[in-house]
Amino acid sequence: MSEELKRDIPIPLYYQVSQIIRREIETGKYGPGDYIPTEMELQERFNVSRATVRQALADLVYQGLLERRRSKGTMVAPMRVEETMQDLASFTNQVMHSSHTLVTRILDFKQMLAPEPVVEQLNIGPEDLVVMMERLRFVDNEPVAVEKWYAPVKYFPGLNRKFFKETGVEQSTYYVMMKHYGTQICRAQDSISAVAVSERDARLLGLETEVPVLLRTRVSYGADDLPVTYASGVYIIRLNITFESNRCRTFELKD
Amino acid sequence: MSEELKRDIPIPLYYQVSQIIRREIETGKYGPGDYIPTEMELQERFNVSRATVRQALADLVYQGLLERRRSKGTMVAPMRVEETMQDLASFTNQVMHSSHTLVTRILDFKQMLAPEPVVEQLNIGPEDLVVMMERLRFVDNEPVAVEKWYAPVKYFPGLNRKFFKETGVEQSTYYVMMKHYGTQICRAQDSISAVAVSERDARLLGLETEVPVLLRTRVSYGADDLPVTYASGVYIIRLNITFESNRCRTFELKD
DNA sequence: CAGTGGTCTAGACCACTAG
DNA sequence: TAGTGGTCTAGACCACTGA
Numbered sequence: 059m060s061e062e063l064k065r066d067i068p069i070p071l072y073y074q075v076s077q078i079i080r081r082e083i084e085t086g087k088y089g090p091g092d093y094i095p096t097e098m099e100l101q102e103r104f105n106v107s108r109a110t111v112r113q114a115l116a117d118l119v120y121q122g123l124l125e126r127r128r129s130k131g132t133m134v135a136p137m138r139v140e141e142t143m144q145d146l147a148s149f150t151n152q153v154m155h156s157s158h159t160l161v162t163r164i165l166d167f168k169q170m171l172a173p174e175p176v177v178e179q180l181n182i183g184p185e186d187l188v189v190m191m192e193r194l195r196f197v198d199n200e201p202v203a204v205e206k207w208y209a210p211v212k213y214f215p216g217l218n219r220k221f222f223k224e225t226g227v228e229q230s231t232y233y234v235m236m237k238h239y240g241t242q243i244c245r246a247q248d249s250i251s252a253v254a255v256s257e258r259d260a261r262l263l264g265l266e267t268e269v270p271v272l273l274r275t276r277v278s279y280g281a282d283d284l285p286v287t288y289a290s291g292v293y294i295i296r297l298n299i300t301f302e303s304n305r306c307r308t309f310e311l312k313d
Numbered sequence: 314m315s316e317e318l319k320r321d322i323p324i325p326l327y328y329q330v331s332q333i334i335r336r337e338i339e340t341g342k343y344g345p346g347d348y349i350p351t352e353m354e355l356q357e358r359f360n361v362s363r364a365t366v367r368q369a370l371a372d373l374v375y376q377g378l379l380e381r382r383r384s385k386g387t388m389v390a391p392m393r394v395e396e397t398m399q400d401l402a403s404f405t406n407q408v409m410h411s412s413h414t415l416v417t418r419i420l421d422f423k424q425m426l427a428p429e430p431v432v433e434q435l436n437i438g439p440e441d442l443v444v445m446m447e448r449l450r451f452v453d454n455e456p457v458a459v460e461k462w463y464a465p466v467k468y469f470p471g472l473n474r475k476f477f478k479e480t481g482v483e484q485s486t487y488y489v490m491m492k493h494y495g496t497q498i499c500r501a502q503d504s505i506s507a508v509a510v511s512e513r514d515a516r517l518l519g520l521e522t523e524v525p526v527l528l529r530t531r532v533s534y535g536a537d538d539l540p541v542t543y544a545s546g547v548y549i550i551r552l553n554i555t556f557e558s559n560r561c562r563t564f565e566l567k568d
Numbered sequence: 569c570a571g572t573g574g575t576c577t578a579g580a581c582c583a584c585t586a587g
Numbered sequence: 588t589a590g591t592g593g594t595c596t597a598g599a600c601c602a603c604t605g606a
Contacts, residue, residue: 068583070594096572107596109364112573120375129572129604248554252507252525270507270525299503299554323602325575351591362577367592384585384591 063104071106075114078104083123083134084240093131094124158197162229165204165262166192167219169211176208179277180285187211191222194262197295201263205291207231213286214239231287232278241286245279250297259292272297318359326361330369333359338378338389348386349379413452417484420459420517421447422474424466431463434532435540442466446477449517452550456518460546462486468541469494486542487533496541500534505552514547527552 063074079094088094095103100111115132118124126132172180172188182188188208195203209217214235227233235241255263255271265271272293280286318329334349343349350358355366370387373379381387427435427443437443443463450458464472469490482488490496510518510526520526527548535541 072594098571107598109597110595113594115573126573127604128574128602131572246556248556249551250505250527250554251551252527252549254525270509272505272507272527296504296506299505301501301503327575353590362579364578365576368575370592381592382585383583383593386591 063106071104072110072113072117075100075104075106075111076117079114079118080123086240088134090134090136092134094134096131159199159225160229161196161199161225162222163194163196163224164191164219164222165194166190172208172210175275175290176288179275179288180208180210182210182212189214189217191219202295203291203293204259204262205289208288209235209286213241231289235286241280243278243280243286245283247277247279249275253292255292255294263292263294265294269294318361326359327365327368327372330355330359330361330366331372334369334373335378343389345389345391347389349389351386414454414480415484416451416454416480417477418449418451418479419446419474419477420449421445427463427465430530430545431543434530434543435463435465437465437467444469444472446474457550458546458548459514459517460544463543464490464541468496486544490541496535498533498535498541500538502532502534504530508547510547510549518547518549520549524549 062078063071065071079100082088083094097108097111097115100106100114101108104111115124115126119126123135124132125135168190169187170190172182172184172186174184176182176188177184177186180188188210191207191209193205193207194201195205209231211217217238221228221234221238222231223229228237232243235243251273252270253273254268255265257267259265259271260267260269263271273290274293274297275288275290277285278287278289317333318326320326334355337343338349352363352366352370355361355369356363359366370379370381374381378390379387380390423445424442425445427437427439427441429439431437431443432439432441435443443465446462446464448460448462449456450460464486466472472493476483476489476493477486478484483492487498490498506528507525508528509523510520512522514520514526515522515524518526528545529548529552530543530545532540533542533544
């Protein structure tokens with residue numbers, strides 16, 4: 059009955075509707091697992107036809123934000139970390155999906171002026187403060203990685219060491235950003251090379267010096283493709299990565 | 314006007330339509346870049362409403378098989394290697410998308426009994442023959458990688474050294490498999506570690522011995538998730554990998 | 569049983585492209 | 588100007604779920 063839509067503007071109604079619903083989900087009006095209003099109710103609210111509502115909802119389903127069940131309703135997709143990071147391959151997720159244990163020890167946690175590579179990769183100013191967290195990670199109680207993680211204070215005010223745990227999903231930076239700041243990571247850019255391990259890292263990882271290790275840097279991007287975190291670490295384990303083409307998917311009829 | 318659809322069966326019309334069109338594309342009736350009939354023509358052919366046709370086409374667009382252009386028509390998505398491998402990140406593709414030159418020299422090409430890791434990864438028998446191809450790859454005329462590639466003869470009968478070129482898309486194994494055998498790669502599984510370069514590889518790559526290099530092995534899977542090729546190579550350049558979550562995509566209005 | 573989302577129809581107007 | 592796909596409406600019947 060209301061008229062939240064601009065009808066004189068060349069933006070499709072279905073798109074406006076989908077954006078409004080998306081916004082309401084992102085601002086927490088509907089949480090994961092909640093049911094949003096029915097098609098009928100949305101028709102009345104926005105005063106549009108059912109097909110328009112359906113196109114808006116279809117877009118959000120396609121984007122993974124909603125799930126629909128016949129005869130039941132339209133639900134905000136549950137945000138289990140495992141799913142949020144689906145193909146995003148957080149380290150935590152990669153390891154925890156296998157039958158191994160993952161433990162993380164925080165070696166350092168402090169605010170500092172953003173160092174050069176961080177300034178560059180996160181597109182911030184050299185006078186900007188960042189949180190730097192250094193962590194040692196153990197798989198099955200063996201040290202396997204040393205990581206430094208940087209996040210601008212201006213994006214994560216009040217970010218606290220206590221947000222991070224040694225075990226479980228709360229050692230995942232993605233999980234912590236989502237939980238405390240609602241920050242979704244949409245994209246991550248990795249760069250992987252091989253280097254000889256530094257003396258300090260060798261000591262931490264229990265290696266001979268000069269042994270080859272993987273050096274991985276990762277920039278993670280949130281909404282609007284804004285770079286939000288930078289991480290750099292050395293790994294003595296293999297990194298496993300799956301690529302999928304969305305071209306040859308098999309569709310089933312069943313729900 | 315005709316009646317190719319079964320209307321008394323609980324399979325949606327739009328789904329039947331999309332399957333028929335998909336089949337016609339796969340069997341070559343329409344090739345990449347061709348325009349398929351217009352919505353109007355499809356309505357008449359199948360005797361369904363426009364919305365039904367549109368839903369069928371929307372599915373195929375979503376699956377990446379079709380592209381639509383207002384006022385122009387509906388085109389079978391071009392199968393440039395760059396697109397086929399979209400997120401699949403073939404080496405060829407990765408490099409050629411940048412402004413660098415990529416050249417590949419074939420060092421060896423022969424049939425042989427499948428070695429142990431290949432037997433295991435491709436799930437074939439130890440008595441199966443495979444084609445082994447070893448290649449040295451140059452970016453901007455500098456040697457950057459040595460790769461061994463294995464493909465079972467039973468999947469690729471008559472596979473010929475001449476199928477592969479030193480430059481252009483035909484140095485891509487994905488492209489060659491597609492072109493000569495119609496094999497789509499749907500998924501690839503990488504495993505990346507750091508090793509000290511072997512003496513032989515060091516010579517080929519112009520390195521000191523024992524320098525750290527990346528070791529990447531890749532198993533590529535085709536239809537039905539069948540493993541079809543195995544590749545293993547050492548790299549002295551960085552590997553860049555983008556991960557995207559399909560959860561938070563931004564849609565533009567423009568075409 | 570009432571209400572949900574799934575499917576389908578028959579119209580309509582529009583913006584854009586090409587001849 | 589004719590034809591395309593993009594958007595939108597107002598209906599309709601269905602299968603399934605849960606009270």
